Amino acid sequence: MADKKVHDDQKYIEGLLQNDVRVVNAIYEKFVPKVVRYICNNSGDASSAEDVVQEVLLVIYKQARDKGLQLSCPFDAYFFLLCKRRWLNELKKLSGREVTMGEQEVYKDEGAEILLAETCVEEEKEKIFTAMFQRLGEVCKELLQISFRLKSMEDVAEKMGITYAYARKKKSLCTGKLAEMIRQSPEYKKLKSSL
Secondary structure, rough: OOOOOOOOHHHHHHHHOOOOHHHHHHHHOOOOOHHHHHHHHHOOHHHHHHHHHHHHHHHHHHHHHOOOOOOOHHHHHHHHHHHHHHHHHHHHHHOOOOOOOOOOOOOOHHHHHHHHHHHHHHHHHHHHHHHHHOOHHHHHHHHHHHHHHHOOOHHHHHHOOHHHHHHOOOOOOOHHHHHHHHHHHHHHHHHHHHO
C-alpha cells in the first residue's frame, strides 16, 4: 500500500484517530445520511443504521490505529461500502439466507473496492485470532495477554512469578499452539483459499 497515493480524505482517518469532534461531526453530516437512507430502504431502520455506522467507524479506527490505514480513495466510498457490507451481513444473519440488493447509491470506485477487501480480510483475521485465543488454556491466555501489554519478558516473568527462561519457553509454546490452532481452523482455511 506504500506505493499508492494517499487520498486527500485521509484527514477523516486522522481525525478519527485523534478523536477530533469536528471531524466526527463532519462524517455524521456528510456521509451518514446516505448510509441511513440506504439501510432504511433495505429492510432496516434508523436505529439499525446507527448501529452499523458505529461498528464501521470502530473498524476504521482500529484499522488506522493498528494497521496504519491510508485511504487511496474517497472516504465516502470506503465508508459507504463498509456500511453496506455490514448491513447485508446483518440481513443475511437475520434471514439465514443469501441477500442481494440493487446497486443504487453504490460506488464504482476501484480503490474503495480494494480497500474494502483489505479491511474485510483484516476483520476476518482478527475474528479468527480472537476465537482461537479464547480456546487456549488459562495459563497461555494470561501469559500472552501480559506479554502483549508489557513487551519485556523480564517484566512478564516477574508479574507472573515465574523465571525468565520459563516465561520465554512458555510464550514460545503458547504462540506456537495458537498459530497451529489458527492454521487448522476451517475459517482460516476458507479465508486463505479465498485470497
